[in-house]
Amino acid sequence: MPAATQSAKGQDRRSRRNFRLLLVGETTSKLGTSVTSVLLPLVAVATLQASPFVMGVLTAAPWLPWLVIGLPAGAWVDRLPPRRVMLVCNAVSAAVFVSVPATWWLGFLSIGHLLAAALISGTASVFFSTAYSAYLPQLVPTADLMDRNAQLQAGDQAARVAGPGLGGLIAQTVGSVPGLLLDAASFVVSSLCLLAIRPEGPRPAPPPRRRLSREISDGLRFVVGDPWVRAVTAFGAAVNLAMAGFQAVQIVFLVRTVGVGSDTLGWLVSCGGLGGVLGGLVAGRLARRLGTARALLAIQFAASPFGLLAALAGPGPGLAFFVLGTTVMLAGIVACNVITVSFRQAYCPPALLGRVTATTLFLNYSTIPLGALLGGSLASLFGARSTMWAVTAALVAAGGFLLVGPLRGLRDLPGAPAGEAGAGA
Template sequence: MSAPPTAARSAQGHGHRPHRNFRLLLVGETTSKLGISVTSVLLPLVAVTTLHASPFMMGVLTAAPWLPWLVLGLPAGAWVDRLAPRPVMLVCNAVSAAVFVSVPVTWWLGALTMGHLLAAALIEGAASVFFSTAYSSYLPLLVPRGELMGRNAQLQAGDQAARVAGPGLGGLIAQTAGGVPGLLLNAATFLVSSLCLMAIRGAAPRPAPAPRRPLAREIADGLRFVTGDPWVRAVTGFGAAVNLAMAGFQAVQIVFLVRTLGVGSDTLGWLVSCGGLGGVLGGLAAGRLARRLGSARALLVVQFTAAPFGLLAPFAGPGPRLGFFVAGTVVMFAGVVACNVVIVSFRQAYCPPELLGRVTATTLFLNYGTIPLGALLGGSLASLLGARTTLWAVTAALIAAGGFLLVGPLRGLRDLPGAPATEG
């Protein structure tokens, strides 16, 4: 797919209120992410306090939203490429809202069970698979290709801000309204997201899908593109390795803070939120760094400048030495989010539009598939070696993840390519 037709589609489709359309998308997405962040506190709280779930069941509940990626991640890309993205997103929002309404309704009827919570987490996770895949295909229809970096940076900053505010808001809602009724807030955020999507006008027309073929062949097209293209292969391997390391870090950080350092619950919340604050800063800085350094150089500079700061976290101790944890997590998370902005923007501009859903689903399948593995490895290492030693290991692994960028074709380049070369 050559670059000029893509540029022509962008110019044609973005002439009608592009900034208004993006603002609507940003407000809807940030609102729903805030609801999801609140739910990340409320759902486990309901399981523990209302249903008295065992530690094993809590682990299952934590893993449940990610499991659909392992089952549906690849076929979701092929299905989304056959459909218009906005209707897919609206259906996913409706399903997610209904799921979170069902929990308080069942509780009020006296029939809430742990099985219901697990089913809710699985169904919402499945909806998230399709929503995330369609969403990545929808953004290039709303904004010109040259603005993708800046717009993705704003979306990432909103996402991280929601992650910072969500846990505290979730605790406040649990204290005032109760954990189960508080889940209605998440249902309302999906409604806001849908209203914003329905208000968008003048998006670029979606490219006509290719004639349908067997699902397995369409999935294979996405896999072949991701594994065969050197640029996409390098950033996908990097993303999977980063998620592996970060999942291990997040699985151990609370154990480290509470049991190793003796941090109280009043301090724990804001220490954990420091990562989200770093993510906000990284999202805001990503576009500026990419413009100043070039997207390829920015990816390398950010990774090898920010990731080593993670090594400060294991130096933390009681009192003023908690500053090591704060500085390490703020800069480390800022680097992770900034790199993610660059990679997502590259993928949206580079991949052929008719393949974007499958390529997105394949990369997310590979990237998200390492999250439960990283959490399991982090927990196992902490049991064997202790939390502090495990933090050394996972932060070192985060630095090593940059090797995927060094062995790929990025070295010596200023910018990542904006569109694949046309085959002769």
């Protein structure tokens, strides 16, 4: 066998092994985070008797760092090896979630400690997510990004499905406060997997450092100035706005309007996660069959209208409307996310990828608290069912950002870096 062929096969095996380690580590970490999404509110309510206002602040706390440091985080990550950033973030997050049971055992746990834990872990998540998006293209060939992102998304959604049930079981068996140690352990597993990854070669030298404000403006200018990135970023922000409103009102809608009991509520909400797993599994196949641009449009306008069915939900057999609507809707959202993330990783210049990722996530996540506030306000004024109609209709309308962009009439999104534009930045 020629030496070049043996070398190529060795690189392929190493690439697959590296990705498997990343997949195992990330899925484990996401499972721990999903468990904590149940346990941390339980600690606040059952152990510390938090008020509804404090619960709202605790829910918003992990997202606030995106609004404060989301943009400079991209510039900082572009200056550093992404794996090192991810390892530091894992260590910080693990320490945070060990500190909560530790202070509880010592008798000093307070609401302030929980809020600080949520803020610090949210800050670590900002840097980790940015570095993670820049790290994946270093491990995976460009041609495989779609399939690998789809597998990562499927693992993420599977963790979201399993996490709440596991969190409830842990709370009943060992207690909600000690159960947070599981999340700390999940970050340790993620770090061990990262340490086991064998780099393909020396990392390219980082670009010369300039003023932080200039580097941030480079990322902003690329996102706003490039028609492709601008279109998918606006689309993502609009989807997050609608989905935040949906998630803010769905529990109230199911419990107070439809009359769902607590024994049924959990599996109804989990149906969306199952749809997300399905979306992650089929995204790559649809993109290859239809083309990435056509698939993005087809998935959005075929799947998002199913969300309107959720507003038709009623008692008994009427719950089928909610199950079908949320399952297909979430499958479409995850499939679209796989395509847009893969496009961004393949299209953006590597030297700008951290800043572009941070900028797009900053713009996308900034709509989440706004959507949640808007959904709650509309439900208070017009009722939960009317709000469900409004937010699911807004999800369908989000596809308009794709139609007014340069995607119409194309089979595929561009897959190569933006050449001269990126080099000039």
